[in-house]
Amino acid sequence: MGSASFYGLLAWMVWHYERDRFVRWLCVIGFGLVIALIGISRIYLGVHYASDVIAGFCVSLIWLALYTKLVVPLMLDEKNT
Numbered sequence: 001m002g003s004a005s006f007y008g009l010l011a012w013m014v015w016h017y018e019r020d021r022f023v024r025w026l027c028v029i030g031f032g033l034v035i036a037l038i039g040i041s042r043i044y045l046g047v048h049y050a051s052d053v054i055a056g057f058c059v060s061l062i063w064l065a066l067y068t069k070l071v072v073p074l075m076l077d078e079k080n081t
Contacts, residue, residue: 001056007031
């Protein structure tokens with residue numbers, strides 16, 4: 001869950017702040033691949049069940065949505081004032 005949140009946030013930041021379209025897509029696809037491979041490795045190593053990994057992805061996605069919609073605008077408003 002932590003890696004999906006971290007790399008997901010990095011992907012969001014690259015998507016919003018990188019101007020070069022090729023680099024933007026390359027980084028977002030790369031971070032998505034890293035997230036997927038970490039999840040697959042957790043299942044392969046027997047550390048988690050597939051349902052655990054999917055639940056972690058879902059919780060991370062909810063956290064990212066809330067963070068990027070609620071916290072980031074507050075930080076940007078505070079920075080501009």
